[in-house]
Amino acid sequence: MRLSRTARLFAAHRWAWALCAAIPLISGGCATSDGNLAPGSEAAIAATIQCIGVPTGDATAYTEKRVFLESQGWWGERKSDGVSVPKYGAAEHIHVGMCFPLQQTVSGTKTLRVRVLGHNLPVGSLIKSTNLHDPDGDGGALPLIAWNRTVLASDNGNVELWATVQVNTALMPNGLREFRNLTVVQRPDNAELHASSGWCWTITGGTGTPVASGTCATTPQSTMARGWYDCFEYKIAESDVPETCGVMP
Numbered sequence: 001m002r003l004s005r006t007a008r009l010f011a012a013h014r015w016a017w018a019l020c021a022a023i024p025l026i027s028g029g030c031a032t033s034d035g036n037l038a039p040g041s042e043a044a045i046a047a048t049i050q051c052i053g054v055p056t057g058d059a060t061a062y063t064e065k066r067v068f069l070e071s072q073g074w075w076g077e078r079k080s081d082g083v084s085v086p087k088y089g090a091a092e093h094i095h096v097g098m099c100f101p102l103q104q105t106v107s108g109t110k111t112l113r114v115r116v117l118g119h120n121l122p123v124g125s126l127i128k129s130t131n132l133h134d135p136d137g138d139g140g141a142l143p144l145i146a147w148n149r150t151v152l153a154s155d156n157g158n159v160e161l162w163a164t165v166q167v168n169t170a171l172m173p174n175g176l177r178e179f180r181n182l183t184v185v186q187r188p189d190n191a192e193l194h195a196s197s198g199w200c201w202t203i204t205g206g207t208g209t210p211v212a213s214g215t216c217a218t219t220p221q222s223t224m225a226r227g228w229y230d231c232f233e234y235k236i237a238e239s240d241v242p243e244t245c246g247v248m249p
Contacts, residue, residue: 049062053068065101092187093118094183094185096115096130103201104201110167111165123152127159129144129145142167176210177212179198180198197224198226199224
């Protein structure tokens with residue numbers, strides 16, 4: 001795993017599934033302790049492949065191999081004005097996760113069930129949107145999910161949101177493409193907390209000559225999670241070993 005721009009951690013080697021990435025401020029990995037996934041599956045009758053790492057063994061099945069991946073963004077340590085804010089588990093943070101066909105070859109229409117969890121968010125915070133996108137263009141196949149969910153006093157700082165979207169990969173460029181899920185939370189003081197991803201999948205049956213996009217063009221076996229914040233810093237957590245999270249060739 002690498003944490004770049006502001007710090008660098010140890011290099012990952014061959015992790016077991018149970019040791020998927022989990023680091024302060026941002027992580028990409030297992031997230032099995034923050035609620036259960038709701039039932040969901042591909043519409044096709046052949047959807048019999050279980051998603052790896054779904055919390056509590058939910059029976060979610062797909063037509064290709066998938067792994068439950070999650071990015072997290074944390075507002076912690078301190079603000080630029082030096083005012084102390086809660087740390088560690090008490091810090092404001094969001095999770096963005098889904099069963100994703102990491103390092104798999106896909107075609108046709110794919111179902112993505114996107115989960116956003118907010119924890120310790122101040123009353124009045126706005127969970128604005130999750131923009132699913134390819135950094136080099138996706139032909140309009142990847143949607144923006146407009147949550148527009150205000151955190152209420154009755155939420156006690158914790159919110160769970162779900163959306164199921166259909167992605168027509170036939171509209172996307174062919175090749176090894178980078179998938180991102182940029183999620184934005186606006187705090188009451190208008191500062192923003194962001195979380196995103198960098199996951200590689202191969203599109204076939206799409207448009208044009210195959211070409212790699214984003215970080216998948218230079219580090220095709222990488223799996224990234226990203227976070228950045230007003231009055232704070234930008235961080236990336238990265239694993240560059242294909243065995244991470246039990247995804248098999």
